[in-house]
Amino acid sequence: MAQNSPGFASDCQFWLQKLSVWEQASTLETQQDTCLHLSQFQEFLRQLYEALKEMDSDTIMERFPTIGQLLAKICCNPFMLAYDESQKFLMWCLCCLIKKEPQNSGESERNFWVRGLLCRILSAFRFEVKEVDLFTQALGYEPVDYCPGLLKNMVLSLVSELRENHLNGFNTQSRMAPERVASLSRICIPLVTLPDFKPVVEALLTYHGHEPQEVLWPEFFEAVNEACLLKKIILPISSVISLWLRHLPSLEKATLHLFEKLISSDRNGLRKMEHSIRDSLLPQAACHPAIFRTVDEMFRCALLETDGAPEVLAALQVFTWCFVEALEKGNKQPKFTLKTYFPYASPSLTTVLSQYPKAIPQGHRLQPLLYLAKLLREALEDQIHGSREGPFESWFLLAHFGGWADLAAEQLLSSEAELPAALLWILAFYYSPQDGSQQREQTMMARTDEITREIIGFLDQTLYRWDRLCIEGPGSRQLATELLQELRAQV
Structure with a gap:
């Protein structure tokens, strides 16, 4: 937000009013309203700092006379201080108000006041109230041990309650009410990156009630997904799969995030590409057919929109390699047939292509290539015009397992004997799938x-x-x- 933006002053006034309402009534409704606005408020704090850092302290106080009141109210709100990175932006904003060389008592008092707020932020979670000290001592705790122990017990209690909810099924006497689960997911939004709350986040993601609609708040899924993408939280793969199955926008965002990383990298840096793909957890999660189909559809769209760009093709092939490895590692006896993952392709063609070239001895690769060319020709001859079983589907399947095209090229390059034209046909189809049969013959290794x-x-x-x-x-x-x-x- 630019410092001269017409809406900047009104935004400051909006948040000042919000903070006043939140501090006047500490009810469940105000807490939930606070949690829902936290990500938006953090962005406002960031933009506020971007504006303030370009001005000296005198100019700030002149242009924004209520800035001190606003920042002071933030310092009094524990939800704001608990949210990821809010403390950092708040401290930076306060530092902008400090006069490096105060010229009068007013400026010195302002510096003293700002430093007091900074100290308050740094000690916001220290419990030194006399009553708390007496209470913890009576229980045999030291004050420094009491709060971490209390937090740990609270987390264990919530996790246990959520798991009982899952195990007891329809036993409503032992189940957590859906309204409470929903409320818990809202309250956890600013806390998803805190290590102590990780068990609660995992328990919420794997929570399955019997309600007809999703009870967890979308903002909770979005916050967890964002934290995962930025590596601010590391979740087990089962929790990540549950996240992406329950909230499709998070899966789509994770896939687009991977695309951005892959396309921005060196097009021929396949080792870096493989590292990024594995690190995204998408190949492992794609062992679930619903996730695979979503990611695969996004690859399909990317290929169509880029007219089969080599970068996208390479990304698809490395992703498929990682996916197949994850499938073989995780499913010694696969639960799903390949038809489940590639429903629009010829089953026999899918079976052959999935037998990755690495499984074929180096001296016995010509026959499988000739058989593959035969199946591809048959699939193209049997195509129904205008259906999804057209040339693109056969080519899209071949593109997943591009190692076969590479293998055909290797055979042509390494053999001194004359090889069948079928190998050239595979390459021509791979690089020019839109061509007709006669045009493809004219295109071969041009x-x-x-x-x-x-x-x-x-x-x-x-x-x-x-x-x-x-x-x-x-x-x-x-x-x-x-x-x-x-x-x-x-x-």
């Missing part, structure tokens, strides 16, 4: 700048895969490395 870039990508992926599979081939590796360097110098 030299253009775009094809050169595709070859660069292929060589980089080949070297990457050889490293993963521990394939030696020093002669071929050196040739591929030299060719990669030569081609990169040309574009």
Whole structure:
């Protein structure tokens, strides 16, 4: 927010009124209203600091005479002080009010007042009230031990109650009321990044009542998802899956967040790409078909919108590799068939492609490639015009398992004997799926700048895969490395 924005003064007045209402009535309704506005208020604090840091303290007090009252009220609100990063922005704003070289008693008093507020923030959660001291001593606690112990017991109690709710099913006498669960999710919004509250966050995410509609607040899901994306909280994969299944916008945001990271990185840096994909937890979560279908649909849209950009293709293939590994690791006896994950593709084609090339001995890869070409041709010949079983579906499936196209190219590059044209057909279909049969025959390994870039990508992926599979081939590796360097110098 710019410091001269017409709405800035009105925003300050709005929040000043809000804070006045919140401090006058400490009811459940006001606490819930506070929690719902916390993320919006934190953004206001950030923008306030951006405006104040450009001015000296005298200018600030002249332009915003109520700024001191506003900041003082924030310092008195424990919900504001507990929220992630709010203390930081608040302290920065207060520091802007300090006069470095006070010229009169008024400026010195202002500095003293600001320092007092800063001390109050830093000691906001220290319990030194006389009554509390006497009470804790009577119970045999030291004051420094009482509050952490109280917090721990409260968290354990809430977690136990939520789990009993899950285990007891329809036994309503032991179940937490849906209204209380909803209220708890609202109150937890500013607390999701606090380590002590992590068990409550996990218990809420895995809570399953029998209500027809979701009882947890969307803002709770959004806060947890944001904290996960920024690595401010680390949750077990089961909790993350539950989050994304219960709140589709969070899954979509997590996928878009990954896309932004992948597209902004080096297009040929596949190892960095793999690290980012694994770190996102999306491949592991995609073992659940509903999550896989959502992520896969977003990849589909990205490919269509970018006209099959190499960066998106590479991201899809690395994601599929990580997904297949997670599927094999987590499901020794898979619960879902491949048809569940790829419902619009030919089942026989899906089965062949899913048998990743790494499982085929190096000297026996020609026959599977010829069989794959046969299945692809049959799928294209049997297509129904205008249906989802068209050429794009077969190509989209092949794009997931792009290692087969790389394998066909490897066979053509490494063999001295004349190889069947079916290998060229696979490559032509992979790089030009929109072409008709006759046009595809004319397109096969035609030299253009775009094809050169595709070859660069292929060589980089080949070297990457050889490293993963521990394939030696020093002669071929050196040739591929030299060719990669030569081609990169040309574009």
